[in-house]
Amino acid sequence: MKAKAAVMWGPGEPFSVEEIELDPPQEQEVLVRIEAAGLCHSDDHARTGDAPANFPVIGGHEGSGVIEQVGPGVLHHKVGDHVVFSFTPVCGRCHWCSTGRQNLCDFGALIGTGQMISGGVRTHARGRDLGPAALLGTFSSHVVVNEANCVKLDEDIPFDVACLLGCGVPTxxxxxxxxxxxxxxxxxxxxxxxxxxxxxxxxxxxxxxxxxxxxxxxxxxxxxxxxxxxxxxxxxxxxxxxxxxxxxxxxxxxxxxxxxxxxxxxxxxxxxxxxxxxxxxxxxxxxxxxxxxxxxxxxxxxxxxxxxxxxVFGGCNPRADIPLLAALYRNGQLQLDELVTTRYSLDDINLGYQDMLAGKNIRGIVVRDA
Ligand SMILES: NC(=O)c1ccc[n+]([C@@H]2O[C@H](COP(=O)([O-])OP(=O)(O)OC[C@H]3O[C@@H](n4cnc5c(N)ncnc54)[C@H](O)[C@@H]3O)[C@@H](O)[C@H]2O)c1
Ligand SMILES: [Zn+2]
Ligand SMILES: [Zn+2]
Known part of the structure; x- marks a missing residue:
């Protein structure tokens, strides 16, 4: 299918918002319509060359949305589920996951390679493969992601604050x-x-x-x-x-x-x-x-x-701590609405990063075009 995404074609370049091609979800992958995505500083480290990146990349690793399609072998999610992404995947079986340190899951080694857990990439443009940031690439209308990155979100938690539960809040x-x-x-x-x-x-x-x-x-x-x-x-x-x-x-x-x-x-x-x-x-x-x-x-x-x-990830276990932080928000013990300083459309993503670097935002977010 076609999607619209913010792509960085090389170091030092701004995001180019353009049409991309998205493959259907494969083994243990889901297709998600993005409702909100947060502008974390880590995405800017790729632009400046401070962090290694496999260009071209789709930016964004904080995101929330709705599952529109599930691939074969998806066990814990279904179409219509609200989800937030953990920027670190959680396999549940490696040494780290099974000893209560999911933030160090061995699948984290795939971050930066752009390769999905079952192999290959699902996003393409201008005849080239695109590597989504942190295997997510949430600066996009839709994403195909590993089920291992998805955490189910209760439906009373608004998408715009929920996206921040994928990195900024737990970290x-x-x-x-x-x-x-x-x-x-x-x-x-x-x-x-x-x-x-x-x-x-x-x-x-x-x-x-x-x-x-x-x-x-x-x-x-x-x-x-x-x-x-x-x-x-x-x-x-x-x-x-x-x-x-x-x-x-x-x-x-x-x-x-x-x-x-x-x-x-x-x-x-x-x-x-x-x-x-x-x-x-x-x-x-x-x-x-x-x-x-x-x-x-x-x-x-x-x-x-x-x-x-x-x-990394504030030492949190995504599967336990993302729902915990959502519950603290529901109780009024954690302020999430107040974190969002400015809302941008995907077309204004570069302005969002300029504002972040100018110190104007606690967090800027991209919200889905109405
Ligand atoms: N360890 C992890 O898992 C993890 C996860 C996410 C982000 N990060 C990193 O955390 C850092 C912060 O991310 P963010 O999204 O909050 O960034 P941000 O740009 O929104 O905020 C950074 C703040 O630092 C301030 N600052 C800059 N230089 C300073 C100085 N010398 N003294 C005091 N303040 C100074 C800026 O004014 C700004 O308010 C980044 O390096 C990001 O890559 C780490
Ligand atoms: Zn981040
Ligand atoms: Zn693991």
Whole structure:
């Protein structure tokens, strides 16, 4: 069938919104009509070359929609189901899935290759195969995806907030709750208040943090941060260090979470300086693929027991935590509507990314053309 999608034909190029050809779903795959898709910074790493990508790619890995067709061997979904995608597939059987760490599923190795789990690609244009970002490519009217990426969504959860449950919400919330393991009464610092950082603030608040410090150079982000649970704001690492020292009487933060758009090696030392002895520093943001250099005083690990923890998907298990986060939203414990700053049509996808880079959005989303 024909679909309309935002394709990046090479590094540095903007998205080209054009007609593509979509094959029918094959073994354990489903065809989904996309209702909403979130603009995560990770898709921009492909454009800048910070992350490896197999061009041409269809952008987008946050998405929600309705299943229109199921392929052979689909076990858990049917036509008409509402679904949200986990950007990491979950096979349910590998070492990681079966030991409760679905975010590390071995099928994650296919991300970036564009190859579906059963092999091959389902999307084509201009006589070439297109690799969908994270095997999803949600900047499209329709997608064919692995059932392993689908999580069933209760029908009372609106599509526009649901799409964010596929990356930004669990990654940020889990960075605080699952990986940072924030405890009641602790002091937490979140550096970089985009779609990920805003949810790290919410996670810290929900876990009962006493102080939640939001750090971002953009003043608009400070106002927004307060609505997601920030008790204090700062504009730079230096300012944050002084502020955190002040409010903790020199002890410093129990947990710091780095969620800036592009992580640089030079940020690591000031980042680790924010946490106390025994503190947990959570590295969630993505650095350029070839950035291998970070100068950090190694003594702070052995002598101060500081910990540096990395994370993909905020350490969440998609099949358990996406429904959990939807339930917290339903209970009023998690703000999702407030995350959506601007809605774009697919044709305006490049404007959406310009706005993200200019610091205008907590999250922009693409909604289906009426
Ligand atoms: N680990 C994972 O599983 C995972 C998942 C999704 C996204 N990410 C990564 O998380 C990061 C954040 O993504 P996002 O979509 O929220 O990005 P975003 O662009 O929406 O937000 C980033 C924020 O960082 C701020 N910032 C930039 N430099 C800063 C600095 N020096 N100090 C303080 N703030 C600074 C920006 O002003 C912006 O508000 C990206 O690197 C993204 O690729 C990681
Ligand atoms: Zn993402
Ligand atoms: Zn697995």
């Amino acid at each position: 940020g919330w889990g960075s605080a709750v699952r990986v940072g393991q924030v405890q009641p009464g602790e002091t937490v610092v979140v550096v970089g208040i985009g779609g990920i950082g805003a949810n790290a603030l919410q996670g810290a608040r929900l876990a009962g943090a006493k102080n939640v410090v939001a750090v971002d150079p953009v003043p608009f982000k400070h106002d927004k941060a307060k609505t997601f649970g920030a008790t204090h704001t700062a504009s730079s690492f230096e300012e944050a260090r002084e502020l955190v020292s002040d409010i903790t009487r020199g002890v410093m933060a129990d947990v710091a979470i780095l969620t800036v758009g592009v992580v640089r090696g030079t940020m690591m030392e000031p980042f680790l300086d924010l946490v106390s002895k025994g503190g947990r520093a959570v590295l969630t943001g993505v650095a350029p693929f070839d950035d291998h250099d970070a100068k950090i005083p190694l003594q702070m690990f052995a002598m101060y027991e500081k910990q540096l923890r990395g994370t």
